[in-house]
Amino acid sequence: xxxxxxxxxxxxxxxxxxxxxxxxxxxxxxxxxxxxxxxxxxxxxxxxxxxxxxxxxxxxxxxxxxxxxxxxxxxxxxxxxxxxxxxxxxxxxxxxxxxxxxxxxxxxxxxxxxxxxxxxxxxxxxxxxxxxxxxxxxxxxxxxxxxxxxxxxxxxxxxxxxxxxxxxxxxxxxxxxxxxxxxxxxxxxxxxxxxxxxxxxxxxxxxxxxxxxxxxxxxxxxxxxxxxxxxxxxxxxxxxxxxxxxxxxxxxxxxxxxxxxxxxxxxxxxxxxxxxxxxxxxxxxxxxxxxxxxxxxxxxxxxxxxxxxxxxxxxxxxxxxxxxxxxxxxxxxxxxxxxxxxxxxxxxxxxxxxxxxxxxxxxxxxxxxxxxxxxxxxxxxxxxxxxxxxxxxxxxxxxxxxxxxxxxxxxxxxxxxxxxxxxxxxxxxxxxxxxxxxxxx
Amino acid sequence: xxxxxxxxxxxxxxxxxxxxxxxxxxxxxxxxxxxxxxxxxxxxxxxxxxxxxxxxxxxxxxxxxxxxxxxxxxxxxxxxxxxxxxxxxxxxxxxxxxxxxxxxxxxxxxxxxxxxxxxxxxxxxxxxxxxxxxxxxxxxxxxxxxxxxxxxxxxxxxxxxxxxxxxxxxxxxxxxxxxxxxxxxxxxxxxxxxxxxxxxxxxxxxxxxxxxxxxxxxxxxxxxxxxxxxxxxxxxxxxxxxxxxxxxxxxxxxxxxxxxxxxxxxxxxxxxxxxxxxxxxxxxxxxxxxxxxxxxxxxxxxxxxxxxxxxxxxxxxxxxxxxxxxxxxxxxxxxxxxxxxxxxxxxxxxxxxxxxxxxxxxxxxxxxxxxxxxxxxxxxxxxxxxxxxxxxxxxxxxxxxxxxxxxxxxxxxxxxxxxxxxxxxxxxxxxxxxxxxxxxx
Numbered sequence: 084x085x086x087x088x089x090x091x092x093x094x095x096x097x098x099x100x101x102x103x104x105x106x107x108x109x110x111x112x113x114x115x116x117x118x119x120x121x122x123x124x125x126x127x128x129x130x131x132x133x134x135x136x137x138x139x140x141x142x143x144x145x146x147x148x149x150x151x152x153x154x155x156x157x158x159x160x161x162x163x164x165x166x167x168x169x170x171x172x173x174x175x176x177x178x179x180x181x182x183x184x185x186x187x188x189x190x191x192x193x194x195x196x197x198x199x200x201x202x203x204x205x206x207x208x209x210x211x212x213x214x215x216x217x218x219x220x221x222x223x224x225x226x227x228x229x230x231x232x233x234x235x236x237x238x239x240x241x242x243x244x245x246x247x248x249x250x251x252x253x254x255x256x257x258x259x260x261x262x263x264x265x266x267x268x269x270x271x272x273x274x275x276x277x278x279x280x281x282x283x284x285x286x287x288x289x290x291x292x293x294x295x296x297x298x299x300x301x302x303x304x305x306x307x308x309x310x311x312x313x314x315x316x317x318x319x320x321x322x323x324x325x326x327x328x329x330x331x332x333x334x335x336x337x338x339x340x341x342x343x344x345x346x347x348x349x350x351x352x353x354x355x356x357x358x359x360x361x362x363x364x365x366x367x368x369x370x371x372x373x374x375x376x377x378x379x380x381x382x383x384x385x386x387x388x389x390x391x392x393x394x395x396x397x398x399x400x401x402x403x404x405x406x407x408x409x410x411x412x413x414x415x416x417x418x419x420x421x422x423x424x425x426x427x428x429x430x431x432x433x434x435x436x437x438x439x440x441x442x443x444x445x446x447x448x449x450x451x452x453x454x455x456x457x458x459x460x461x462x463x464x465x466x467x468x469x470x471x472x473x474x475x476x477x478x479x480x481x482x483x484x485x486x487x488x489x490x491x492x493x494x495x496x497x498x499x500x501x502x503x504x505x506x507x508x509x510x511x512x513x514x515x516x517x518x519x520x521x522x523x524x
Numbered sequence: 525x526x527x528x529x530x531x532x533x534x535x536x537x538x539x540x541x542x543x544x545x546x547x548x549x550x551x552x553x554x555x556x557x558x559x560x561x562x563x564x565x566x567x568x569x570x571x572x573x574x575x576x577x578x579x580x581x582x583x584x585x586x587x588x589x590x591x592x593x594x595x596x597x598x599x600x601x602x603x604x605x606x607x608x609x610x611x612x613x614x615x616x617x618x619x620x621x622x623x624x625x626x627x628x629x630x631x632x633x634x635x636x637x638x639x640x641x642x643x644x645x646x647x648x649x650x651x652x653x654x655x656x657x658x659x660x661x662x663x664x665x666x667x668x669x670x671x672x673x674x675x676x677x678x679x680x681x682x683x684x685x686x687x688x689x690x691x692x693x694x695x696x697x698x699x700x701x702x703x704x705x706x707x708x709x710x711x712x713x714x715x716x717x718x719x720x721x722x723x724x725x726x727x728x729x730x731x732x733x734x735x736x737x738x739x740x741x742x743x744x745x746x747x748x749x750x751x752x753x754x755x756x757x758x759x760x761x762x763x764x765x766x767x768x769x770x771x772x773x774x775x776x777x778x779x780x781x782x783x784x785x786x787x788x789x790x791x792x793x794x795x796x797x798x799x800x801x802x803x804x805x806x807x808x809x810x811x812x813x814x815x816x817x818x819x820x821x822x823x824x825x826x827x828x829x830x831x832x833x834x835x836x837x838x839x840x841x842x843x844x845x846x847x848x849x850x851x852x853x854x855x856x857x858x859x860x861x862x863x864x865x866x867x868x869x870x871x872x873x874x875x876x877x878x879x880x881x882x883x884x885x886x887x888x889x890x891x892x893x894x895x896x897x898x899x900x901x902x903x904x905x906x907x908x909x910x911x912x913x914x915x916x917x918x919x920x921x922x923x924x925x926x927x928x929x930x931x932x933x934x935x936x937x938x939x940x941x942x943x944x945x946x947x948x949x950x951x952x953x954x955x956x957x958x959x960x961x962x963x964x965x
Binding site for chain 1: 534535536538539540542543546547549550551553555556557558559560561562563564565567568569570571572573574575576577578579580593594595596597598601631632634635637638647659660662663664666667668669712746802803804805806807808809810811827829830831832833835836837838839841842846858861862865866869873894895911914915918919920921922923926941942943944945946947950953954957
């Protein structure tokens with residue numbers, strides 16, 4: 084098993100033990116007199132009951148007791164959602180039998196990334212990361228003083244050979260990364276999805292160089308184009324091919340059949356998986372979860388005690404009740420709706436791009452997520468030039484510069500991240516405007 | 525005005541600019557094509573409408589448009605609550621006319637403390653703090669590597685002379701604290717409330733030694749015993765007296781007449797005020813707010829972008845609508861109920877303590893908050909001794925050791941923090957059990 088000692092940051096080491104942990108058994112004993120809590124009397128809580136009407140017609144009502152819990156501190160409110168998550172993770176990821184794993188509720192995925200930084204990063208620590216990555220994660224890592232080692236990726240995700248080479252290069256310098264941060268599915272910003280074979284190879288590299296893997300799988304439920312499985316491989320997103328054509332994809336949507344994850348492979352306990360309700364239900368709940376080896380999740384909870392407190396009780400109770408009311412069937416129906424909308428909108432954006440940007444830029448159609456990553460044939464002079472042109476032409480896309488793990492002047496401005504969350508009818512006009520911009524570069 | 529340069533932590537300095545800030549004008553332009561957002565299509569959000577029934581009979585319903593915003597990212601959801609807060613702060617604290625101030629919504633007060641650490645503390649930085657303080661804040665400061673300089677306090681709060689002496693001592697060593705962290709009202713754990721005169725003196729000391737003041741006023745709305753005003757002083761919680769007797773207190777409860785704050789005095793822009801909905805409405809919303817000079821609040825928001833994201837949209841919309849529906853009248857009714865329950869329960873605990881602990885311990889009746897701070901005449905051998913006795917006798921209180929800013933073996937175990945949030949009938953039995961424990965020390 085993994086020895087975690089070398090991974091913890093100074094902050095994680097210096098955090099005193101939450102004194103309420105040792106009081107908890109007494110606090111739960113109904114015969115005890117509990118005078119240690121700093122919560123206003125329950126009798127002053129303002130809410131009596133809460134009723135939700137869902138878009139699909141389902142009604143969800145919190146009883147007065149559930150409403151009371153929704154107004155208390157998170158440890159009293161997260162029970163139902165935690166139970167649901169334990170079952171869900173087992174069903175979806177089948178963590179290895181030998182892995183002693185746990186789950187913690189998170190105040191959104193960004194808060195998870197923040198607590199990952201808090202747990203592991205001291206200034207100067209090395210983090211391995213896809214050479215294009217999620218802006219806010221990059222910003223968080225940089226603010227914590229991490230040194231980012233970019234690993235190239237293609238349409239099937241991070242390149243294992245490049246990862247291995249980077250680890251060897253570090254080793255030759257007497258250095259070692261703390262963790263690999265990866266967005267394996269519907270990667271932000273490139274839209275790439277890691278092939279099944281690469282999961283295996285990357286996990287083996289993590290073992291060899293003793294790395295943690297932070298698996299940020301925020302777009303896991305947004306898979307909207309499923310690669311066909313062949314006889315050699317039946318456990319994951321994809322078979323290895325030189326070039327995928329439309330014949331390699333299934334016409335059905337995955338629903339809850341979502342394929343592989345690093346957590347599924349994690350015999351060592353070196354994976355901390357970050358999931359989010361933001362991208363598969365709604366960002367406004369500000370809830371996600373982290374799962375993995377118990378010591379990693381315990382440290383997460385310890386740090387959450389002195390910061391996010393694991394998120395909002397009100398959201399936890401409402402979401403817990405909603406998921407319970409839906410059952411797997413309702414959840415799958417919801418995911419199919421999401422996946423089908425994203426597939427259609429992706430098709431509409433790609434079609435409009437083909438119609439208007441064909442000579443001006445290149446891209447790969449993503450299989451998951453919400454983003455199309457576009458490389459312009461001619462780059463703008465600089466970021467301000469690009470922004471000015473966007474203002475002049477009435478279109479907003481994310482300058483790819485914000486997604487570079489190691490910005491270099493040469494390549495920094497030639498990329499754009501386009502999202503396809505708007506209805507179909509917007510894309511022809513949007514791509515026309517983008518073509519105008521690209522033509523005058 | 526204050527020059528903030530010396531206060532920022534390395535993390536605050538290293539945090540890149542949120543790229544969406546420069547895109548926001550375009551994102552708000554209805555004629556623009558906005559393809560930069562990473563949010564699932566609105567049409568996949570699960571909730572159609574939300575209805576609350578409040579304990580006081582009020583009904584609060586979010587329309588489908590409001591429900592849509594409650595499911596979006598916080599910047600699209602915080603509008604109504606932010607508007608309410610701007611008005612509320614102006615009315616309650618009257619910040620000085622010359623102060624350019626702002627407010628940010630926070631994901632609970634603990635998250636505010638975390639972001640205060642992130643904004644200001646580099647390892648080794650000095651923080652001035654009441655010699656007994658809030659456990660989780662102490663833990664957060666310690667984990668960030670702050671050096672805590674404890675300032676003694678009495679029943680009227682922090683001692684200005686001691687604060688001045690500490691600043692002079694640091695100055696003599698060529699050192700300077702970054703900020704003073706204080707809980708001025710219903711202090712956790714001591715229950716003390718800062719007198720009006722001391723606000724002034726402490727603010728002047730902060731000016732002289734160029735300190736920020738982090739005013740953590742989580743218990744501000746929990747004032748349940750009002751000191752009478754005399755002719756010399758009409759602007760605050762208290763007049764200066766050698767010893768307060770029951771004649772010095774008014775029989776009415778404050779409601780929304782809550783007296784002074786550091787924000788009210790802040791001509792320099794050196795105060796960041798932390799407020800919480802947890803202690804005056806319900807902790808389960810996980811919402812609070814920070815207010816103060818615009819550059820301080822802007823830095824808070826910048827750090828929240830890469831961590832808490834300012835809390836939960838669902839809570840923001842529900843709370844915003846609830847407060848709007850209540851108006852000031854409904855809010856004051858709620859506060860009076862809270863204050864009256866806390867007053868009665870405080871009286872019940874103090875009465876039971878007088879009946880059972882008179883010979884064994886000393887305390888001061890608090891004027892605000894939820895805590896009675898008890899000093900035992902005989903200390904337990906150590907923390908484990910105390911915990912074992914609590915388990916043996918079926919009572920849970922917070923060992924005062926957890927609240928010491930600078931633990932010393934001599935005093936660390938002689939304090940207990942008792943909360944008075946349970947109904948009255950629990951206290952006689954609870955104090956009997958505590959007396960049993962104290963008698964066998």
